[in-house]
Amino acid sequence: MNNILIVKNITKRYRNGSGIHNVHFAVNQGEIVGLLGANGAGKTTAIRCCLGLLGPDTGSVTVGELPAGSPEALKSIAFIPDNPNLYPLLTVQEHLYFRAKAFDLKGDIKTLVETALQEVGLFEFATRMGGELSRGQRQRVILAGAVLQNASLYVLDEPTAGLDPVSIQWLIDWLKVKAQQGAGVLVSTHNLDFLCKVATRVVVLSQGQVIREDMVPTEEEKFQHWQEQIVNLLKGERKDD
Numbered sequence: 336m337n338n339i340l341i342v343k344n345i346t347k348r349y350r351n352g353s354g355i356h357n358v359h360f361a362v363n364q365g366e367i368v369g370l371l372g373a374n375g376a377g378k379t380t381a382i383r384c385c386l387g388l389l390g391p392d393t394g395s396v397t398v399g400e401l402p403a404g405s406p407e408a409l410k411s412i413a414f415i416p417d418n419p420n421l422y423p424l425l426t427v428q429e430h431l432y433f434r435a436k437a438f439d440l441k442g443d444i445k446t447l448v449e450t451a452l453q454e455v456g457l458f459e460f461a462t463r464m465g466g467e468l469s470r471g472q473r474q475r476v477i478l479a480g481a482v483l484q485n486a487s488l489y490v491l492d493e494p495t496a497g498l499d500p501v502s503i504q505w506l507i508d509w510l511k512v513k514a515q516q517g518a519g520v521l522v523s524t525h526n527l528d529f530l531c532k533v534a535t536r537v538v539v540l541s542q543g544q545v546i547r548e549d550m551v552p553t554e555e556e557k558f559q560h561w562q563e564q565i566v567n568l569l570k571g572e573r574k575d576d
């Protein structure tokens with residue numbers, strides 16, 4: 336299997352001594368991997384290292400064999416943040432034109448933008464201002480930007496926060512299609528139901544370290560037992576209980 340993301344034994348310590356230690360995992364092409372962990376476990380720090388926003392003290396992160404943070408690596412990663420902010424005074428299509436420019440896309444940008452908006456179900460919203468959209472709609476604009484970019488790795492931080500059940504199902508189906516098309520997906524979430532439905536594998540972080548890597552059970556009746564195990568694992572690792 337081809338790795339699209341390789342996180343190799345990274346350690347990143349903040350000045351106060353917290354951070355992540357010797358974290359290692361990979362995401363293959365066509366795979367959806369969940370990143371789990373209690374609050375403060377180190378998920379955001381690991382994601383920031385994957386995006387190249389933080390440089391690890393030791394270890395390395397590669398995206399499609401390129402060092403994380405390099406311009407080419409950045410072009411292949413789409414990051415969908417937990418708080419999908421848009422430029423409030425740009426329309427949806429202007430936001431996407433801007434993105435197309437930033438990524439130096441060639442060709443018929445108008446058609447590319449229209450196709451991306453159609454794919455995420457926002458074609459009718461093309462001329463709406465970013466500031467006039469709901470949270471779920473703003474997230475879809477960011478997903479449309481990822482479509483434009485033709486990303487090979489999608490990194491999502493708490494993507495179900497604030498989404499209604501229909502939108503969550505839509506996101507599950509959309510991510511599965513992206514994986515079928517060959518992209519790798521890394522999704523950090525506290526939503527175990529969502530994770531069970533979308534991911535094939537999870538990496539569990541606790542106190543800055545990987546404490547477990549697991550395949551997600553494929554049979555629905557095993558989900559509950561597996562979820563209980565994970566919750567107990569996370570409970571056992573929390574210091575404030």
Ligand SMILES: Nc1ncnc2c1ncn2[C@@H]1O[C@H](COP(=O)(O)OP(=O)(O)OP(=O)(O)O)[C@@H](O)[C@H]1O
Pocket residue numbers: 349350351353354372373374375376377378379380381
């Ligand atoms: N900028 C920072 N400076 C100092 N310490 C930080 C910084 N960011 C995070 N930390 C600490 O690093 C550890 C890991 O934090 P991180 O944000 O990566 O966890 P997380 O798993 O994303 O948590 P959550 O689920 O609450 O978002 C925590 O102990 C946190 O307090």
